[in-house]
Every structure is written in structure tokens, then in C-alpha cells.
Amino acid sequence: MSTKHAMTRALAVTASVGLVTGIVATTPAAAEAGAPPSAVAITTDDKGSPGQGTPIGTAQLTAGPQISRSETISRAASWVGLGLIYDTDGTYQGYRKDCSGYVSMAWNLSKTGGGLDTTSFVPTGVASWISKGELKPGDALLNDAALAAGHVVLFEGWTDASRTSYYGYEFTKSGNVLHRQIPYPYFSGHGTFKPARNNSIVDDAQPQAGDQPVAGNWDGGGSANVGIFRPSTGEFHLRNDDGSLTKVYWGENGDLPVSANWDGAGPDNVGIFRPSTGEFHLRMDDGSITKLNWGANGDLPVSANWDGGPAANVGIFRPSTGEFHLRNDDGSITKVNWGQQGDLPVSGNWDGAGPDNVGIFRPSTGEFHLRNDDGSLTKLNWGANGDLPVSGNFDGANGYPAANVGIWRPSTADFHLRMDDGSLINLNWGQPH
Structure with a gap:
């Protein structure tokens, strides 16, 4: 035409x-x-986590229901711009207001304890480690250390074919839920990050x-x-x-x-x-x-x-x-x-x-x-x-x-x-x- x-x-x-x-x-x-025009450029010093909630034991865990990748991204986007304050003891919509509580919300996991922490996603069987080449929207970059040493980011997609940076959603130490461009696997000096996948996520x-x-x-x-x-x-x-x-x-x-x-x-x-x-x-x-x-x-x-x-x-x-x-x-x-x-x-x-x-x-x-x-x-x-x-x-x-x-x-x-x-x-x- x-x-x-x-x-x-x-x-x-x-x-x-x-x-x-x-x-x-x-x-x-x-x-x-x-x-995505809403993505924030890599100019902020707001990186990592100041702490998290208490780790959840396997016996307390209720695995999340099946969830699509697009629904995961939509849930993550729903917390952006709300002015939420990072608070490991506080919750919003039943989930802790910290990095791992936020990803637990995006993955629609159990609200027990306000969600999992970074040390719990893989050991409880909720998530599994994957390779860089397997990353898809709704997966995560996970540093599985405890408390302030750990952090997790929800992966949205690569910025270009070089796969040296990606767009991600994260709850950071300033209290902001950010959607921004991030160097793979994460900003330097904040620990070791590896790709992980919610075992209940399904492709669209x-x-x-x-x-x-x-x-x-x-x-x-x-x-x-x-x-x-x-x-x-x-x-x-x-x-x-x-x-x-x-x-x-x-x-x-x-x-x-x-x-x-x-x-x-x-x-x-x-x-x-x-x-x-x-x-x-x-x-x-x-x-x-x-x-x-x-x-x-x-x-x-x-x-x-x-x-x-x-x-x-x-x-x-x-x-x-x-x-x-x-x-x-x-x-x-x-x-x-x-x-x-x-x-x-x-x-x-x-x-x-x-x-x-x-x-x-x-x-x-x-x-x-x-x-x-x-x-x-x-x-x-x-x-x-x-x-x-x-x-x-x-x-x-x-x-x-x-x-x-x-x-x-x-x-x-x-x-x-x-x-x-x-x-x-x-x-x-x-x-x-």
C-alpha cells in the first residue's frame, strides 16, 4: 500500500x-x-539493596501459579512511579517493599512473609539458574547473597543485539522502583549476578x-x-x-x-x-x-x-x-x-x-x-x-x-x-x- x-x-x-x-x-x-522511553539512563548511583526480609523456609513456601512473561512484566511495571519507600518490614499489596519482595510480586509468588528473599528463590525450587543466552522477558538477574549483600533485578529485554546491556525493573536502596537500562549482568561492585528463571513462568x-x-x-x-x-x-x-x-x-x-x-x-x-x-x-x-x-x-x-x-x-x-x-x-x-x-x-x-x-x-x-x-x-x-x-x-x-x-x-x-x-x-x- x-x-x-x-x-x-x-x-x-x-x-x-x-x-x-x-x-x-x-x-x-x-x-x-x-x-522503552520510560527507561532511565545509567546515570544514577542508586544501585543494589540496603537489606531484605527474613529468608523463607521451604516448609512455608506455596509455589506461585503459572504466569506468562507479559503478565510478569505488566505486574512489575505496576509499581513504577508509585513513590513506594524501601522498607524491609513494610508491605504493599501483601509483598515486602524490598528488591526480593518486588520480584516475588512480579512473579505472583506466595505472600507468606511478604515474599521470598534472594537466598530463597533457587533453594526452594521456585526458580532455577539459566544461561545468559536463555534470558527472556520476565526472567531475573539474581545475586543470591543474604540481606544487603544480595539483590535481584527483573529482566525485560536486551537493549540491542550486542547483549551488553538490558532493560530491567528493580526496587533499589533509595526507595525507588526503577525501570532502566542496566549493564549486563549488573553494575560493577555489587556482587555476582547470574540469570535465573521462575519455574512457573510460561512463554506468551x-x-x-x-x-x-x-x-x-x-x-x-x-x-x-x-x-x-x-x-x-x-x-x-x-x-x-x-x-x-x-x-x-x-x-x-x-x-x-x-x-x-x-x-x-x-x-x-x-x-x-x-x-x-x-x-x-x-x-x-x-x-x-x-x-x-x-x-x-x-x-x-x-x-x-x-x-x-x-x-x-x-x-x-x-x-x-x-x-x-x-x-x-x-x-x-x-x-x-x-x-x-x-x-x-x-x-x-x-x-x-x-x-x-x-x-x-x-x-x-x-x-x-x-x-x-x-x-x-x-x-x-x-x-x-x-x-x-x-x-x-x-x-x-x-x-x-x-x-x-x-x-x-x-x-x-x-x-x-x-x-x-x-x-x-x-x-x-x-x-x-
Whole structure:
């Protein structure tokens, strides 16, 4: 599709938080690839722990229930900015207000004793040691010494492919619950930290192995069309206006598809977001690749023309926080709060003017919640639970400038595309699953 009309598809994770609106822009210096804008830079001396509660004996332990990685991160984020004071004898929501009580809360462990301490996580069987290469969101960096000598940090994700620093959540000695960038494994001079994993944590839902929908203006005609990405073969099957097929080999199993006009000329093209590395691999008209580090494992990709420049760009939707992190042409980041866990992101020029914007498809209600330039909401009932969203200017050949929404139904491999007048175009494309 054109630079004004981009598409995204990704798979959701589950939980429930409220839909909120808001927008924040940061400078290129603050916009490291994929960096959560809320993360605090490594400039503070606030490190480590001043002490902890009493160790919990194995007989007192009640193991926590199964918990997803995204829920763990969401629980950790819920204590940030509350002004809690570090207090080994005090509790909040039943958990001790210290580093290990905080991680016990994020992992939804027993509230007995206000949570475990750093010496107890592994010996009680609640957690196990893992390798650096195994770290995933919701794991921890643990110094298992006692009292003030010990400390624990919840791992959110690597800052970039070098894996020399990461984003973490921790309750520190000043009394602050911080979300910040931390050198791996932790700041020097604060003991020995090793990766550990809650034995009850489970991965979030992964991309389906079957076809995944895309939309774009593949042939330079007046309107956008549809296509599918087939992860099993690493192929895009793109439908042209005359019903013919264009096949592009790009991506591999586990990738998530995106599409837009990356170079600002000619037809739209395809790309993939690779969750395992937090990288976008974007295909240009001449077949070359542009690689961008933006996002982290668990994020869902979007693509559109956020800043009104000549070319489209990329972004991610972070389900754990309900935030879009959008990359501009100069490398800066625009952050938009829109959506909640369980939503699937879309993007497009909903009002036909200005830059593109974001939206979400809520499978639980079959609704699209589209954000306009002024921050207002347009709500459309289109689709059902199990459908996957697409967006593009499907009726552009009729002179309509605004983007439209649609869904792809995996059970039938049918696209149901909504026109500006509310009418339906139905196209069968792809393989059902």
C-alpha cells in the first residue's frame, strides 16, 4: 500500500488493562533502537539493596501459579512511579517493599512473609539458574547473597543485539522502583549476578505457523490489495489488482510480516520483524535489505508514515504496557499510549489527511479502535474473535483518500475488507488453518 496506508499483523497475548490515550516524542539520543522511553539512563548511583526480609523456609513456601512473561512484566511495571519507600518490614499489596519482595510480586509468588528473599528463590525450587543466552522477558538477574549483600533485578529485554546491556525493573536502596537500562549482568561492585528463571513462568502465545495476512499497493494501481506471508516457506504471496500473484521470498519461520513504501518511491514492499533479535528486515524495490534494530521479543510490529516524510517507517506495539513506539525518519521515537493486552495493532491514515496513525483490533469484541490525529477515537465493529486485522486504502481507485480496515479469517482464508461506505469486499487468498 502507499506510504499513507500501511498494514500490520501480529499475534496477541492475554490480560486486561484499560484503553488510554496520549503521545510523547523524544529526541534521537533518547531513542535507542527499541528502547522503552520510560527507561532511565545509567546515570544514577542508586544501585543494589540496603537489606531484605527474613529468608523463607521451604516448609512455608506455596509455589506461585503459572504466569506468562507479559503478565510478569505488566505486574512489575505496576509499581513504577508509585513513590513506594524501601522498607524491609513494610508491605504493599501483601509483598515486602524490598528488591526480593518486588520480584516475588512480579512473579505472583506466595505472600507468606511478604515474599521470598534472594537466598530463597533457587533453594526452594521456585526458580532455577539459566544461561545468559536463555534470558527472556520476565526472567531475573539474581545475586543470591543474604540481606544487603544480595539483590535481584527483573529482566525485560536486551537493549540491542550486542547483549551488553538490558532493560530491567528493580526496587533499589533509595526507595525507588526503577525501570532502566542496566549493564549486563549488573553494575560493577555489587556482587555476582547470574540469570535465573521462575519455574512457573510460561512463554506468551507465539505466531501461528500458518499464513499471516498483509496488505499493500503491490502493483502501483489506485488502491491497496492483500497478500499473505507463509512462515513455513518464508514466502509472501501478494495479490495484484487483476488477481495475479506476485511471490517474494523474504523472511523465515517465526518472523512477523509488515508492509509499506520504505523508499518513498514506486509500489509498496514487504518486510519482516524478527522477535528473536528485535530487528526489522525491510525489502527495497531493488531487492536490497535495510535492517533496523527496533523493539524486543514480545513486541508486535507496525509500519506507516508517522512523520509525513516521503517514506514509511516502522514501529512496535508493546502489549505489556499498551504502548506504540514509532520510529521517525531521523531515528527519534514517538510514543503513543493506545490499546491494551490482547489487542492486535494496525496503522493507517484513517482521516485522509496529515500523517498516518495507529489503531488496534480487539478480538474479544470484534472492534477496531482507531486513533485520529487529534487523539479522538473512531470505533468500528468489523470482524470476530480469531480474525487477524489488515488495513489499507482498499477503495482508493474510487477517489477515497482514507485508509480502511479489514480482517483475514484463518479458518476460511477469506479477507473481509471494509470500504468507506461500509460495504464489504470478500477475497479468498491464502491457505486456511
